[in-house]
Amino acid sequence: AQSVAQPEDQVNVAEGNPLTVKCTYSVSGNPYLFWYVQYPNRGLQFLLKYITGDNLVKGSYGFEAEFNKSQTSFHLKKPSALVSDSALYFCAVVSGNTPLVFGKGTRLSVIA
Amino acid sequence: DAGVIQSPRHEVTEMGQEVTLRCKPISGHDYLFWYRQTMMRGLELLIYFNNNVPIDDSGMPEDRFSAKMPNASFSTLKIQPSEPRDSAVYFCASSWDSLTYEQYFGPGTRLTVT
Numbered sequence: 014a015q016s017v018a019q020p021e022d023q024v025n026v027a028e029g030n031p032l033t034v035k036c037t038y039s040v041s042g043n044p045y046l047f048w049y050v051q052y053p054n055r056g057l058q059f060l061l062k063y064i065t066g067d068n069l070v071k072g073s074y075g076f077e078a079e080f081n082k083s084q085t086s087f088h089l090k091k092p093s094a095l096v097s098d099s100a101l102y103f104c105a106v107v108s109g110n111t112p113l114v115f116g117k118g119t120r121l122s123v124i125a
Numbered sequence: 126d127a128g129v130i131q132s133p134r135h136e137v138t139e140m141g142q143e144v145t146l147r148c149k150p151i152s153g154h155d156y157l158f159w160y161r162q163t164m165m166r167g168l169e170l171l172i173y174f175n176n177n178v179p180i181d182d183s184g185m186p187e188d189r190f191s192a193k194m195p196n197a198s199f200s201t202l203k204i205q206p207s208e209p210r211d212s213a214v215y216f217c218a219s220s221w222d223s224l225t226y227e228q229y230f231g232p233g234t235r236l237t238v239t
Contacts, residue, residue, distance in 0.1 A: 055233075056129070056216055056231050056232050056233050057218075057230045059228070059229070062225075103168065112173055113228065115167070117167045118168070
């Protein structure tokens with residue numbers, strides 16, 4: 014069965030500093046990997062995805078993620094964090110004919 | 126497009142009552158998903174439809190939960206009878222014609238069962 018792990022419940026970073034939100038996955042076939050963001054009292058919003066091709070994927074709001082097959086990771090990164098990036102971030106994976114499996118989420122807090 | 130529309134946005138009901146949540150997916154999307162989000166259990170997939178047909182309902186907690194999609198533009202999630210442990214935020218999401226496409230989420234329905 015496919016699964017996603019987000020090892021950190023909470024990540025704190027100072028505004029202007031780089032941020033990383035970690036994600037590792039486990040699938041039996043080729044993974045399709047996603048990042049979503051959830052702001053308070055809102056639904057999840059798609060940020061970026063990896064299907065195939067370049068391992069570095071660029072998405073909305075200056076976010077990017079790197080697919081690392083050997084480490085089965087898909088960490089989310091941003092060079093310079095903004096206070097407005099504070100939200101709940103979800104990593105998710107699809108493989109084969111099974112729908113998205115979400116991680117438990119990581120709460121990002123960017124401090125001014 | 127207005128995005129995925131859910132109603133009501135908030136629902137407060139008493140234990141034992143029937144609750145019906147509604148969803149209008151984005152026009153042209155072939156997949157529709159129902160999720161439940163709680164602090165304890167995170168985001169759980171309850172059921173999903175492809176072209177109005179239920180494909181996987183293994184996430185539905187028990188027989189008190191049922192979902193229908195009578196046409197491409199409307200779906201309901203019903204809880205009968207409701208219990209306090211059903212209190213959660215319920216999201217509907219839709220996507221294009223493959224599971225590898227990104228999902229578009231509605232704003233959610235916050236259900237409180239007293």
